[in-house]
Amino acid sequence: MRVLVIGSGGREHALCRALGLDPEVSEVHCAPGNAGIAEVATLHPVVPTDPGQVVELATRLGAGLVVVGPEAPLVAGVADAVRAAGIPCFGPSKEAAQVEGSKAFAKDIMVAAGVPTAGARVCVTPEEAEAALDAFGAPYVVKDDGLAAGKGVVVTADRAEALAHAAACGRVVVEEYLDGPEVSLFALCDGTTAVPLQPAQDFKRAYDGDQGPNTGGMGAYTPLPWAPEGLTEQVMAEIVLPTVGELARRGTPYSGVLYAGLALTKTGPKVIEFNARFGDPETQVVLDRLETPLAGLLLACATGTLGERPAPRFRDGAAVTVVVAAEGYPADPVKGDVIDGLGETVPDAYVLHAGTALDAGGHVVSAGGRVLNAVGTGTDIAAARTAAYAQVERIALRGSHHRSDIAANV
Numbered sequence: 001m002r003v004l005v006i007g008s009g010g011r012e013h014a015l016c017r018a019l020g021l022d023p024e025v026s027e028v029h030c031a032p033g034n035a036g037i038a039e040v041a042t043l044h045p046v047v048p049t050d051p052g053q054v055v056e057l058a059t060r061l062g063a064g065l066v067v068v069g070p071e072a073p074l075v076a077g078v079a080d081a082v083r084a085a086g087i088p089c090f091g092p093s094k095e096a097a098q099v100e101g102s103k104a105f106a107k108d109i110m111v112a113a114g115v116p117t118a119g120a121r122v123c124v125t126p127e128e129a130e131a132a133l134d135a136f137g138a139p140y141v142v143k144d145d146g147l148a149a150g151k152g153v154v155v156t157a158d159r160a161e162a163l164a165h166a167a168a169c170g171r172v173v174v175e176e177y178l179d180g181p182e183v184s185l186f187a188l189c190d191g192t193t194a195v196p197l198q199p200a201q202d203f204k205r206a207y208d209g210d211q212g213p214n215t216g217g218m219g220a221y222t223p224l225p226w227a228p229e230g231l232t233e234q235v236m237a238e239i240v241l242p243t244v245g246e247l248a249r250r251g252t253p254y255s256g257v258l259y260a261g262l263a264l265t266k267t268g269p270k271v272i273e274f275n276a277r278f279g280d281p282e283t284q285v286v287l288d289r290l291e292t293p294l295a296g297l298l299l300a301c302a303t304g305t306l307g308e309r310p311a312p313r314f315r316d317g318a319a320v321t322v323v324v325a326a327e328g329y330p331a332d333p334v335k336g337d338v339i340d341g342l343g344e345t346v347p348d349a350y351v352l353h354a355g356t357a358l359d360a361g362g363h364v365v366s367a368g369g370r371v372l373n374a375v376g377t378g379t380d381i382a383a384a385r386t387a388a389y390a391q392v393e394r395i396a397l398r399g400s401h402h403r404s405d406i407a408a409n410v
Contacts, residue, residue, distance in 0.1 A: 002027045003295060004058050005041065006048045006078065007069030008034045010323075010354030010373045011280040014287045015067060015294070016041040017352070022293040029061055035364045036353025036372075048073045051081030058087050065090065065299050068256075071147055074276050075101040079256070088302035092256040092276050096247055099258070100276040103143045103173040110271060113246035115239050117271040118175040129166035132174035133159060139177045143273075144169040153214050153273075178263035178270050183224065184282045185232065185260045187240040188297055190306035191253030194244050196232050198289055198314050199224050200282040206330060208405045215330045216370060219406030220282045221320040221381055222289055226410065228264070235260060235269055243274070255301055284352055284373050285319035320384040320407045321375045322392050326355070327399025329369035337366045340396040348383070349376045349391035366397060381410045 003019050005012050005028065013036050020028045020040045031054070033043035046053040049072050058066050066082045068074055068091035077094035091097075098105040104122045109115075121132040122145070133140050140162035144152030154165040155177070166172045182204075186197040200222035206212035239260055247254045259275035287294065291313040300306040326333040333355075342351060342364060352375060355368015372395060376388030385407045392402055 001025055001064035001295060001299075002029065002061055003065045003067060004029045004031065004061055004063040005067045005069060006031055006054060006073055008032050008037070008048070009070065009280055009368075010352050010370065011278050011283045012069040013037045013040070013352040013354070013373075014284045015069060015278070018287045018290065018294040019067075022295040024293060025295045029063070031057055034353045034367070035356040035358050036351070049076040049078065051076065051078045054078050055081050055085045055087075058082055059085060063087055065295065065302060067091065067298055069277060071097065071100050071275065071277050074256075075147060088299055090256055090298040090302045092254050093252060095252040096254045097276040099243075099247075099254075099274040101147055103145050103273070104171075106274050107173065109243060109246050113242035115242055115271055116268060118178050120173050120175040122171070123166060123174055124171050126163065126167060129163060129172065129174060133162055136174065136176040141175040141177050142166050142169075143173045143175065145171040145173055155214065178265055178272060180263045180265040181226075182272065183227065183231070183262045183264060183269070184220075184279050185235050185240075185262065186278060186282070186286060187236065187258045187260065188301050188306060188312075189244055189254050189256060189258055190301045190304045191255045192244070192248060192304070193307040194236065194240050194258070195306060195311055196236055196240070197286050197312060198222050199227060199232060200286050202279065202282050203403060203406055206325075208403050213330055215325075217279070217281045218323045218325065218403045219321055220285050221318065221384070221407040221410065222282070222285045223318060225381070231264075231269065235262065239269065239271055255304075280354075281321050281323055281373055284321040284375055288319040288375055288377060289314045289317070291315045317377060317379050318381040318384040319375060319377050320381060320388045321352075321373045322388045322402055322406050323354070323370050324372040324374065324392060324395055324397060324400050324402050326366045326369055326371050326397070327401070329401070333366075333369035334399060335366050335368070337398045339364045339366060339371070341394040344394040346387060346390045346394065348378055348387040349374060351375070351391060351395070371397060371400065381407050
């Protein structure tokens with residue numbers, strides 16, 4: 001089977017790597033990809049948010065499965081166009097992808113489905129935002145209603161900062177703050193059936209000690225030895241399946257991966273956010289531990305046959321990933337710097353590319369905010385963490401930064 005992956009980040013590198021290890025996959029293609037993905041897949045220069053370009057490429061390749069990685073192509077209707085062309089596609093429709101494309105839509109779905117989540121108000125004027133902040137109190141949580149590449153959320157005790165973010169976004173969702181450790185759970189869905197993958201935890205703040213601005217994620221690890229017993233089953237029963245059921249009831253069946261970002265509060269797990277795609281960087285560690293071949297799972301989601309397959313299996317041990325970010329990330333990342341040390345691998349570790357490209361001289365250079373993911377594996381989290389940081393130390397990128405405390409206190 002030929003598989004075409006749409007996207008160019010660390011998540012897509014992880015997907016292409018996992019698909020390339022699947023004996024059922026004969027060829028892996030990626031559009032547009034990056035310098036690292038080029039080592040495991042054939043790259044094609046398309047605009048990933050252009051449905052016509054994606055369909056033309058998938059048809060020309062004779063793809064047996066198209067996997068849409070990022071949120072922007074999903075919200076642009078790329079998965080709809082691929083399915084309309086008769087090609088199996090992993091990824092929700094444009095309408096169903098609004099669970100990530102609009103925070104207000106997601107809240108409406110959750111309320112209708114009885115899913116536990118933070119109280120919220122949709123605000124479009126400064127006066128509405130001020131009233132919502134007063135109602136919920138500090139810490140203030142203000143979310144851009146639309147897509148913001150993981151950086152549209154401000155959590156702050158500074159009321160002026162919260163109001164400024166609301167004013168800059170225009171339409172926002174102001175929420176009550178959910179206290180408790182955060183967990184990410186991916187559920188594979190085929191429109192009616194959903195099955196969970198292994199939970200993970202990521203680190204959103206830019207700097208050590210959970211300081212600095214929110215980012216798309218600076219690292220992650222799995223499994224979660226501290227998670228309450230039965231957590232995955234509880235989340236599936238109380239959150240994922242009711243959400244999938246409500247979307248189906250509305251005539252927008254959800255096919256793809258539903259990412260539930262959760263807070264484990266004193267009264268149980270509550271949804272912080274939904275994403276309509278694999279989370280980044282949690283995907284890098286979850287797919288590392290996945291033992292079941294990936295292509296068959298994704299194809300089953302695309303063809304409505306997920307219920308006919310056995311539950312996904314996971315390898316023993318642990319995985320940790322550490323993000324190497326460009327100078328200036330997340331505010332204004334510097335691009336175009338040469339990356340050295342990529343050929344220097346260490347035992348039980350490897351590098352996935354996120355924001356990289358090749359310059360005119362054939363050198364790998366930075367081309368985004370989150371540049372690389374160092375993935376370490378081991379018998380436990382401590383061993384995996386040691387391997388990941390040993391790999392980070394081999395990488396040389398001028399001005400880069402990374403957190404030194406990923407999975408440190410597990």
